[in-house]
Amino acid sequence: MAEYSRIATGSVTSNGGQTLVILPFTPNFIEIFNRGRAVAQNGNTTTTFCITKAWWYTDMGQTAAGYTQTTTAGDYTGWIAPTGGTSSSIPTVVSGTGFTTIQAALALQYGPVFNNTSNAFSISKANPAVVTTSTAHNLTTGNWVIFQNLSQSATTGMQQIAGIPFMITVTGATTFTIPWNTNQSNYTAFNTATSTGNVGSFKQILYPVLYAPGVSFISAITTGTTTTVVTTAPHNFVQGQEIAFRIPQAYGTTQLNSLPNLVIPGSPIYGYVTSVTNSTTFVCNINSTGYTAFATNQAFANYPGQTFPQVLAVGDVNTGGYLYNGGMLYPSPSVFNGYVSSTTVGASTINGPAIQGAYYNATFQGFIIGTGISGTSTDVIDYRAILSDINS
Amino acid sequence: MSITTTGNLGPLILQSLAPAMLYVPTPTMNYILVCDKVSMPANGGTTCRFMRPRALQPPTVQLGNSGIDPPAQIPQRDIIDAQMAFFGTGCIINEQVILQDQEGVLAWVSERLAVAMRQAEDLILRDYIVSAASQIMAGGGSNGDNPSNLGVTDFSLVATTLDTNNAYKFMSGIEGMDRFGTGPVRSSYFMLSSTELQTDFDGLTGAGFLSQWNYPTNTSCLPSEFGSVFNIRILTSSEAPVARSASANGNDVYYNTILGKQAITHINQDGYSMNLIYRDPYYSGMLAQNATLAVKFAQAQALTQDTAIRNLLCTRLSSIGGP
Numbered sequence: 001m002a003e004y005s006r007i008a009t010g011s012v013t014s015n016g017g018q019t020l021v022i023l024p025f026t027p028n029f030i031e032i033f034n035r036g037r038a039v040a041q042n043g044n045t046t047t048t049f050c051i052t053k054a055w056w057y058t059d060m061g062q063t064a065a066g067y068t069q070t071t072t073a074g075d076y077t078g079w080i081a082p083t084g085g086t087s088s089s090i091p092t093v094v095s096g097t098g099f100t101t102i103q104a105a106l107a108l109q110y111g112p113v114f115n116n117t118s119n120a121f122s123i124s125k126a127n128p129a130v131v132t133t134s135t136a137h138n139l140t141t142g143n144w145v146i147f148q149n150l151s152q153s154a155t156t157g158m159q160q161i162a163g164i165p166f167m168i169t170v171t172g173a174t175t176f177t178i179p180w181n182t183n184q185s186n187y188t189a190f191n192t193a194t195s196t197g198n199v200g201s202f203k204q205i206l207y208p209v210l211y212a213p214g215v216s217f218i219s220a221i222t223t224g225t226t227t228t229v230v231t232t233a234p235h236n237f238v239q240g241q242e243i244a245f246r247i248p249q250a251y252g253t254t255q256l257n258s259l260p261n262l263v264i265p266g267s268p269i270y271g272y273v274t275s276v277t278n279s280t281t282f283v284c285n286i287n288s289t290g291y292t293a294f295a296t297n298q299a300f301a302n303y304p305g306q307t308f309p310q311v312l313a314v315g316d317v318n319t320g321g322y323l324y325n326g327g328m329l330y331p332s333p334s335v336f337n338g339y340v341s342s343t344t345v346g347a348s349t350i351n352g353p354a355i356q357g358a359y360y361n362a363t364f365q366g367f368i369i370g371t372g373i374s375g376t377s378t379d380v381i382d383y384r385a386i387l388s389d390i391n392s
Numbered sequence: 393m394s395i396t397t398t399g400n401l402g403p404l405i406l407q408s409l410a411p412a413m414l415y416v417p418t419p420t421m422n423y424i425l426v427c428d429k430v431s432m433p434a435n436g437g438t439t440c441r442f443m444r445p446r447a448l449q450p451p452t453v454q455l456g457n458s459g460i461d462p463p464a465q466i467p468q469r470d471i472i473d474a475q476m477a478f479f480g481t482g483c484i485i486n487e488q489v490i491l492q493d494q495e496g497v498l499a500w501v502s503e504r505l506a507v508a509m510r511q512a513e514d515l516i517l518r519d520y521i522v523s524a525a526s527q528i529m530a531g532g533g534s535n536g537d538n539p540s541n542l543g544v545t546d547f548s549l550v551a552t553t554l555d556t557n558n559a560y561k562f563m564s565g566i567e568g569m570d571r572f573g574t575g576p577v578r579s580s581y582f583m584l585s586s587t588e589l590q591t592d593f594d595g596l597t598g599a600g601f602l603s604q605w606n607y608p609t610n611t612s613c614l615p616s617e618f619g620s621v622f623n624i625r626i627l628t629s630s631e632a633p634v635a636r637s638a639s640a641n642g643n644d645v646y647y648n649t650i651l652g653k654q655a656i657t658h659i660n661q662d663g664y665s666m667n668l669i670y671r672d673p674y675y676s677g678m679l680a681q682n683a684t685l686a687v688k689f690a691q692a693q694a695l696t697q698d699t700a701i702r703n704l705l706c707t708r709l710s711s712i713g714g715p
Contacts, residue, residue: 004484107518108522146638148638149642150640163538163640209523210519211524214524215525215527242471244698258698259557264448266447303538303640304540305538306529308527312525312526313524315471354439354475359693361516
């Protein structure tokens with residue numbers, strides 16, 4: 001063991017797709033053993049996708065991996081090449097689905113572009129809208145994406161949602177849904193192959209939540225004695241979070257906006273979160289009975305310059321800590337950071353004791369176990385990660 | 393005839409070091425400039441808490457002659473918490489480097505670490521503002537995108553929004569003077585923008601944009617100030633946030649942060665953000681071979697007046713070409 005190297009070991013539960021491991025360093029060697037696949041391999045043939053071990057050296061390149069598949073016919077060693085490279089064919093693995101080191105520190109960074117050339121796709125007219133890609137998208141529930149150029153023709157399509165960040169729910173190797181109702185009169189089904197100029201695209205937002213809680217975009221509001229709000233991606237609010245709405249006129253429910261205040265002019269009206277249903281749904285205390293209905297059926301022609309409806313954290317009414325339940329009294333904040341498939345349990349940050357509802361830093365580093373080697377959801381994966389002194 | 397040339401009798405030592413180091417391209421750090429500054433005390437816990445009283449309802453109903461007091465009001469307050477986070481980086485330098493290098497490696501590495509720390513403070517604030525402040529899409533431009541390129545109505549809209557929200561401006565106005573080509577400058581909020589938008593600002597000359605050069609006096613200008621539009625003075629930096637190819641039409645999206653006083657607060661803890669740490673090789677291993685130079689700092693940030701800040705998102709009117 002040299003003086004400055006780093007080593008970390010542990011286990012993580014696979015979410016069936018890109019599985020994040022947060023470490024205090026970025027490794028240059030990773031190896032994993034998938035306990036779940038080791039049990040499941042009994043009776044597997046050589047063509048069955050059942051990888052039990054995988055490893056990565058930094059010189060292999062991002063998204064690559066070596067792997068071992070255990071079958072009834074013996075062990076096979078294979079190679080997942082970086083994106084665009086040539087991978088092993090037993091079993092058929094997809095290049096670019098191995099390990100990726102990650103240093104989530106700077107905002108507004110994106111993954112590879114999906115378009116008519118790289119991976120054609122369509123968006124259905126449905127609630128929620130279904131995105132279907134021509135080949136495997138290799139995304140995971142909890143990832144965030146953003147769309148561009150959704151003009152099916154000069155005057156039709158889904159440009160109304162271009163630019164909104166969405167958390168996806170994966171429904172198949174080539175399908176996922178986004179939380180928006182496109183089954184409305186002003187939306188036309190979109191397909192890159194038949195659209196104007198074939199330039200429609202989407203891409204993953206790599207580090208969508210580096211600081212939380214923040215501003216979120218609203219996809220639905222249910223009015224009543226309390227107000228239920230659905231956001232397009234995780235809001236990262238907690239019970240007691242103080243919130244403000246920014247809803248443009250075209251979306252209807254402008255009465256929720258924090259200003260103007262007709263009773264005390266100039267004083268913003270805030271609500272607070274009374275319960276969190278899941279990562280994208282919460283209930284706030286504002287009595288919105290009789291308010292104008294929330295409308296997402298925006299006209300296609302109005303998309304230029306259209307501001308999206310937003311809700312943002314502006315404070316909190318918590319006094320600190322959770323009720324003691326035998327666990328940590330003041331746990332680190334947890335966050336839905338774009339790599340958490342659960343919609344109810346976020347990933348713990350590395351921050352240390354925190355008051356719930358405070359603004360906190362959610363930057364992180366570590367590595368991602370890609371879709372080609374992460375097995376099946378709930379698989380327990382043991383890992384060892386090293387940052388060595390010398391890498392020649 | 394035999395002529396001795398450098399071909400057969402070259403210099404013993406071929407190179408000499410130029411007397412001064414070359415400059416390091418470094419962005420202007422605007423974000424920390426406009427923040428309120430608060431220091432948490434030592435032993436003050438993990439979280440900085442702000443309190444803002446809420447306005448009481450003005451008593452606009454007359455008492456009348458009944459002799460009955462009106463109902464009492466319950467004072468309320470808003471609480472804003474920000475959790476401290478710690479950052480640091482450093483270099484491990486072998487003693488042979490220090491022993492043999494000619495240009496004072498410890499000195500310039502120290503300088504680089506200090507600048508890296510300051511830039512980190514600014515980038516953290518930049519990305520925090522991107523995540524926390526609400527957005528207005530520019531719609532006053534003509535490029536048909538969402539957001540559009542900037543039009544003067546966009547500046548007017550955001551300034552009107554902040555004025556309506558009773559935000560405090562940073563700068564007093566500059567009165568007009570009898571100087572050729574100059575014009576008065578309104579009292580102003582700041583807008584933190586990208587240098588890549590300067591062509592678009594120049595394009596608004598005569599339509600509302602006043603170059604900093606055309607202010608009646610430059611005494612109150614900041615070094616990164618490019619000009620002003622209506623009630624907004626524009627500071628530019630090459631590190632301003634840009635979402636590449638992220639607009640509705642696939643163009644770059646620029647985050648222009650327009651804010652008033654106290655909109656964002658930068659918090660340190662007991663001056664902890666000043667630590668430059670040198671450890672002599674003596675402390676490294678059996679043979680004491682390696683020195684370390686490092687910086688560390690603590691920082692938190694909070695949106696302390698959400699009504700006094702907006703990110704005005706825009707695209708550019710036209711491409712200015714490559715870098």
